[in-house]
Amino acid sequence: MKGVQLLLGFALLILASSLASAYDPSPLQDICVAIDEPKNAVFVNGKFCKDPKLAKPEDFFFSGLDQPGDTANRLGFKVTTVNVEQIPGLNTLGVSAARIDFAPYGQNPPHTHPRATEILVVLEGTLYVGFVTSNQLNNTLIAKVLNKGDVFVFPIGMIHFQFNIGKTNAVAFAGFGSQNPGVITIANTVFGADPPINPDFLGKAFQLDPQVVKDLQNKFMNGD
Structure with a gap:
């Protein structure tokens, strides 16, 4: 009987702890190898925080998204990121942004953001965009042509793309649900x-x- 009570108590303890902490925090970098000696650590899951009393306006500021990115490359596009590396004050806030410039027929090739959903708004031009669902949903392509003022959402982890189908430059802004969404460009990663x-x-x-x-x-x- 005593053994049964001990087992029941242990089970209740596990249940209580699982309810108190139902999931791990989302990863904020590609890898985070555990280390036994804290003094040798470089990162926490994200960035270390400075004393909030020492915060200044520059910690929450970035300038330059009005400037076109250089699209003179083989794919004809340029992403200007605004994440925790550019704005330290984004640390722990779970958001970031980017400007994406496209030359005529330029493309942001198939890629995925492992840590964020992306919402895209077209400021200039015409883009063909889309994402592909997972094997579970038969790798279905969900795609649409976007014009100025249109908005499209790419769910977290889904392989997606943007392609300027117009004869003029195109510009889009993107918002992400992570301070550091990460990017995995499929062809670059594989080959x-x-x-x-x-x-x-x-x-x-x-x-x-x-x-x-x-x-x-x-x-x-x-x-x-």
Whole structure:
């Protein structure tokens, strides 16, 4: 009987602790390897906080989103980020932003933000945008053409893209539900990994000739 009471008490303790802390805090960086000695630590989950009495206006300020980004690159786009790296006061607030500039027919290629939902508003131009659902929903493409003033949402973790289908420059602003949403560009990640992923493996995964994979790896590793 005593053993049953002990077991019941232990079960209730576990239940109470699970109700008090139902989930871990969201990760705010790509990796956070545990360390036994705190004095050797570099990051917490996010950034260390300074004494709030020492806060100043500059901690909550960024200037320059009125300036066009340089789109003279192979994809014809430029993202100007405004996250916790640019505005230290965003730490722990769970939001960030970006300006995205597109040259004519420029594109923000398929990518994902592992830590944030994105909401996009078009300021100038015409964009074709969309995201693809997970395997669970049969990898369905949800896409739409956006014009000036239109808004579109990309759910957290979904692979998505933006493409300027117009003959003039396009500009969009994006808001994110994280101080550091992160970005994983699919092609760069798969074919630009360092060291490279085995070409035979990727060839089978993508149903490509391994030599084609090697050519792609050379392009992305060299930044072509």
